Amino acid sequence: MGKKIIQMLIIVGLGLGFVRPGSASLNLDKLSSMDVEQVQNLLAKLEPLIKERESAQSLATLTFDELYAPLNEFEQSFLKEFQNLKGDELGVSIPFRGIATGKEELTVIKDQQVTINDKVTILPPQYLPPNVNEKYLEMVGAMEKDLGKRLFVESGYRSSAYQLYLFIFYLKNHEYSIRETVKWVALPGYSEHGAPQFQAIDFISANGISGEENPQLFEDLQEYHWLFENASRFGFILSYPKGKPGITFEPWHWHYEQSEVDSADGSRPPTPPVH
Numbered sequence: 001m002g003k004k005i006i007q008m009l010i011i012v013g014l015g016l017g018f019v020r021p022g023s024a025s026l027n028l029d030k031l032s033s034m035d036v037e038q039v040q041n042l043l044a045k046l047e048p049l050i051k052e053r054e055s056a057q058s059l060a061t062l063t064f065d066e067l068y069a070p071l072n073e074f075e076q077s078f079l080k081e082f083q084n085l086k087g088d089e090l091g092v093s094i095p096f097r098g099i100a101t102g103k104e105e106l107t108v109i110k111d112q113q114v115t116i117n118d119k120v121t122i123l124p125p126q127y128l129p130p131n132v133n134e135k136y137l138e139m140v141g142a143m144e145k146d147l148g149k150r151l152f153v154e155s156g157y158r159s160s161a162y163q164l165y166l167f168i169f170y171l172k173n174h175e176y177s178i179r180e181t182v183k184w185v186a187l188p189g190y191s192e193h194g195a196p197q198f199q200a201i202d203f204i205s206a207n208g209i210s211g212e213e214n215p216q217l218f219e220d221l222q223e224y225h226w227l228f229e230n231a232s233r234f235g236f237i238l239s240y241p242k243g244k245p246g247i248t249f250e251p252w253h254w255h256y257e258q259s260e261v262d263s264a265d266g267s268r269p270p271t272p273p274v275h
């Protein structure tokens with residue numbers, strides 16, 4: 001077949017939506033211009049859904065079925081390529097943590113009140129697995145006893161489908177380089193926010209210091225020092241400590257591990273049956 005004819009077939013195919021534009025596989029260093037267009041197209045298609053879930057304050061529990069529903073077959077297979085990216089092939093040092101379906105049993109945390117820039121603000125509802133929420137409450141209760149202040153949950157559970165959306169959303173901030181984006185945004189399955197076994201909490205102080213903007217401010221908090229001394233008693237661990245190679249220090253991001261609590265008080269519960 002002549003080159004011209006093939007080109008024409010591709011153009012017709014694109015027009016009809018039969019052919020996925022762009023290369024056969026994603027260029028990890030920099031997406032092709034056609035793939036960039038496809039990402040922008042995806043985001044535009046998904047915008048109504050995301051807006052709706054945002055206003056219903058239920059983005060964190062978005063399922064894969066819901067995320068893929070507004071897309072045609074070709075857009076779905078394009079998005080799937082991002083869903084299937086492997087962290088270890090991209091130099092991600094965080095291990096695969098498992099998929100959060102959005103259907104797990106979760107406790108909703110509502111009406112958390114913090115003061116941001118002198119303005120009293122109610123944080124959007126956050127979700128945590130019930131056992132993690134219990135431990136969190138126990139921990140900040142103890143903190144409040146000691147310091148007269150507590151930390152709040154700025155970000156808790158996040159489904160892997162929402163994580164996938166966040167990943168493609170933030171590509172634009174990193175010149176559409178997948179390799180760069182993974183340094184800042186976790187791939188679905190690689191976030192402790194979407195891993196009920198290693199559930200992460202991003203903390204925010206009562207006066208709105210969350211660290212994302214200025215980690216030093218969070219590090220200077222009395223509450224952070226308290227966590228550093230005491231969090232392990234409650235099973236919470238600093239995930240990205242200072243000075244660990246290949247990792248950005250995140251003083252606000254802690255995760256919960258049941259086994260840590262068990263070893264802290266020396267008594268391990270019997271091993272649950274594996275189902």
Ligand SMILES: [Zn+2]
Pocket residue numbers: 155193200201202253
């Ligand atoms: Zn975090």
